[in-house]
Amino acid sequence: MDVIDRWRFIIAAMSVAALVVLITATAGQHHTPPPRLVGDELGRDNDETLTDYVQRAQHGFSAAAPGDEVYALVTFRQPLTAQAAGAVVQNIARVNAFEVGFAPVVGIPEPVKGVNRGDSLVHHITLKQMNPLDVRGLVVHDSVEKLHVLAKNSKVLAIEVLPPDATWGSFAVRPVNVS
Numbered sequence: 001m002d003v004i005d006r007w008r009f010i011i012a013a014m015s016v017a018a019l020v021v022l023i024t025a026t027a028g029q030h031h032t033p034p035p036r037l038v039g040d041e042l043g044r045d046n047d048e049t050l051t052d053y054v055q056r057a058q059h060g061f062s063a064a065a066p067g068d069e070v071y072a073l074v075t076f077r078q079p080l081t082a083q084a085a086g087a088v089v090q091n092i093a094r095v096n097a098f099e100v101g102f103a104p105v106v107g108i109p110e111p112v113k114g115v116n117r118g119d120s121l122v123h124h125i126t127l128k129q130m131n132p133l134d135v136r137g138l139v140v141h142d143s144v145e146k147l148h149v150l151a152k153n154s155k156v157l158a159i160e161v162l163p164p165d166a167t168w169g170s171f172a173v174r175p176v177n178v179s
């Protein structure tokens with residue numbers, strides 16, 4: 001090995017040693033905090049009773065301004081079939097997602113022309129291999145006035161609304177256990 005090769009070897013060895021020292025010195029200093037929900041949320045808090053949730057949802061709903069178009073979580077008094085849930089919200093402008101059982105909500109497209117909401121819900125719930133007999137809630141989008149009409153339906157337990165500036169995909173939805 002000539003002089004140049006020895007220097008290359010020494011420089012390479014020192015570089016590796018410096019990299020090892022740097023990695024060892026900085027290990028453990030880069031703890032990533034656990035993800036935290038930041039922003040709008042729908043649904044029941046973990047430590048919240050069902051009664052407290054319904055009261056909180058009602059308070060927020062009654063404070064919503066007439067004329068506003070909002071996203072809302074519609075929670076049913078008891079699990080409904082997909083057909084029955086679709087019938088309850090047939091006159092709502094948009095159904096964005098469904099909640100079946102205690103699974104996370106699943107976003108859905110609008111039904112194609114000529115297909116009612118119940119048939120559309122059955123199709124999408126079955127497609128996801130979920131139980132179309134266990135619809136617990138729906139995320140909808142419409143005017144506050146239409147949601148007030150919906151709230152009078154005896155199958156609806158609570159309607160929780162978001163501020164009118166909320167956008168689809170920018171808020172969290174937690175399940176509401178009604179049992």
